[in-house]
Amino acid sequence: MEELQELLKTYPANRHSLLRILQAAQRQMGYLPGEALREVASYVGVSPAEVYGVATFYNQFRFIPYGTHHTVVCLGTACHAMGGQLILDAFERELDIKAGEITPDHEWSLDRVGCIGCCTKAPVVVMNDAINAKMTPFKVEEVLAGLGLQLKRSTDSEGEEAGEREPQ
Amino acid sequence: MKKQVKGNLNDLRQGAHNTWEELETSALTVRIGTPTCGRAAGSLDTLQTFRERIAKEGAEAHLIEVGCMGLCFAEPLVMINNPESGLPPILYGPITYEHVQRLVEGFVLGDDPCLELALGTVEFKEDGTPYIPEMPRFEIEERLILRNCGYIDPLNIEHYLARGGYLTLQQVLQTEPEKVVSEVEQARLRGRGGAGFPTATKWKLCRQMEKEPKYIICNADEGDPGAFMDRVVLESDPHSVIEGMVIAAHAIGASRGFVYTRAEYPLVMERLKVALAQAREIGVLGDAILGSGFNFDIELVGGAGAFACGEETAMIASIEGQRGMPRPRPPYPAVYGLFGEPTVVDNVKTFALVQRILEQGGEWFSRIGTPNSTGTAVFALAGRVEQIGLVEVPMGTTLREVIYDVGGGIPEGRQFKAVQIGGPAGGCLSESSLDLPVDYDSLKEAGAIMGSGGMVVLDESNCMVETARFFVDFLARECCGKCTMGRLGVKQMLLILADFVKGEGDEEDLDLLEKLAEDIGQGCLCHLGGSAANPVLTTLRYFRDEYEAHVKEKRCPALVCKELITYYVVPEKCERACDHCVLTCPTEAIVTDERTRLKKVLQDKCVKCGTCLDVCPPEYSAVIKVSPPEKVKELEEAAGG
């Protein structure tokens, strides 16, 4: 919180700075914990409830931390038309969390976004700030496995699968 | 603070011009497009590889990072000008890092133009706008806003100056503000943000207000999914927008300006920051602009992810640090705007056009386009179309020309189904509308809106009911929630549509949906919420048969709606030994028959992700989708019997 105090001093203490302060605070901390919101509220001179109301209006602000690997699936018009929902489904299926959630081990977090303006590369996914273009459900598995995730089907039932598939 | 006087700007421009001329005529230049979309295609790798190769070879070549030329389908784009070869500049794409070696050896070090990688040669119109004669689209396009995009280095103000940048501002500062307004009035410029309100009317109203200070806001909160025009303009030619804003500020007497852009556009923020600093340095922004008595500065405001903030009163609330909720109009922002002061809010492209209008004259501008919709329109063409990218055409060009002649038509020989114009709150037009001229009034009549320029093409593989559900879902999440119609009405439409895509509901629900949409359109607090009706009303109007197929037959004609389709492996087509589908299925829903090696989809395990269809080798194309789902039983029986 001391770092936040330092940060606050660099902004004018008024309502007009509220969004910028929240953005900077989130950059610093990765998300906006309750105490930070209280600090910001008292700095700009509005009630914590009002700051909370403002912060929750905007999709950018998070009140839980990111996972080590943060994925954002774009569901803009173009991405949707090119199968973006299937991509989100694939992430939700493999990570076993819904958009807006984080895995219990804090390794993976998942979000959706309205559009990141890369419509010509649809469907796109932003993973750890890098844009992955022209995704498919299969590529999702590849990317996740590449980052060290144990894929469902290789862990769940490799053994029995082999037995089932190759009955000699 | 050092202040540059006017004379200095002329000197600066002359210097920039000389450098530019030299660069153009005698230097070897390699231009690489590195806007956000180019980066997504790997242009930074291309750039890095060029840098390494050129350094290694010790070649004398200037690498220039440019913005977007609009030919996004061919990204990463590279333009090489090798004056010694005697050839005009050549545009290449897509150029990934693997191609760099070939280009360096061929056209940087030698005089082989590597035509197998080329899109075409680059020629220039009288006003310096580059075009590619080999591409038919440039016969239809007219680039007023995109003139510099993809050709100049957006981070180098000298490039902008060399092409006449800020000359118009210098002249404007010598003229009376009224004259500026009347020039815009003569141009009959209508706002490029979507509603098409006459720009000069708004400016006049604001100018007449006897209140100080006045504000200017550049609306760059391009929240429409499927739209990226404003991002491209700001990433590729930020100074043209800044110049337009300063001109507008002079016209209405504003002292402060804001560019409100999206949090999802980090590169826009970065480039604008640089551009604003440069503008201050040369004295076209700040106190006593160009030695005149006029003070104006621009502040960059990063939105925080809220579609509703694209509405002007919501944007104002957001800049004030409030929840981005629209408020009832009147009073209009020109009367009661930011911090309660008179404020003009205009779109990025409007400001870019203001610069062109003051440069070339309102009369010139009014002759482009149609009488009621003058000038050009920029569209972000995306979805199921060959040449995805940015398009700038004179108003009045038909949708057919935009989609087929500029965009190259629908890929893979599929059938055109619809074009979605104007963002989520726009409308879906059918084939019958293809010959419609693109202008504010024609589109409105057809049930769509010009919007800020998103144009997403849909083909036979897109379901219109699902498309409507998608837009309404977006709007239900992203509308501000303030009024009953927006908060609950839009959600009720969504709940009905969510039933339809599952094949639930009846004809009475179709009527209810239509009536709800009409009521929301008329009864909402803001026009943004009201326009949530458009996707529903236009799909009902042009694609009612698809709705009826879902509701009456529980069938999705486009084979999209998950609950209404099943996957099926056609035995006659299946190669049997290949196993691609079996191995890639994420839920092990495809099994092989021990005896016949035929594949069967276990419907209770299948999550309908479509991977099997994607991976089935095209020479077999054995995986198909069928609808309604029961149909698979018939097929299985027929195959088994």
Next chain:
Amino acid sequence: MAEPVTEKATVELTIDGKRVRAEQGEKILWAALAEGIAIPHLCAIKEAEPPLGTCRLCLVEVEGQGVVASCVESVREGMVVHTDGERAVALRRRAMELLLADHPLECKDCPKKGKCDFLQLSIAMKVKRPKNYRPFPREELPVDASHPRIIFDPNKCIRCGRCVWVCKERVGEVPFDFIQKGYEMRLTTFMDKPLGESDCTGCGECVEVCPVAALCFKEGG
């Protein structure tokens, strides 16, 4: 904002065929009510500027202009207003239907029983909870009785915004505000903490303006 002028200019307009004089800048709603012409309304607060305009129950038709919210639109000289225009009535009914469909039907045990503005207005408008709507999916939220004087039941809230307006205007530091947006927008305290832990003074201004039982005084409180 506007300085009070000693003698306010008036305009003449027609509401439902009746000639009416009203002060310049007055909203249609208040001009009509002053003349005994009823227009349904829930969110309107006369002093609120700009008006809240959230409930959409006060829509009327103005000749040459179409449907407008009467709490938002100012009177003009020669204006002709119809409060019973077909479209306006249909839209008002639609808004009421939507609000009813999103409201828990627990009137029997409701602390506002017998004095609920919302229920009375729905009866006056002859609008019932619609049967053909899809039920709005809402998770039931806990009722907050932590405050010594005020009970906050978020499930009953119709999001008119009167409480927030009045608290911001008269108290300043609001203990609650709307959070999130779209369909998910709801009234709550800072991070859903109990109201009793907030700085709420319990002045009760919010309770006075709440048209439903979202904010009530505790019995004997």
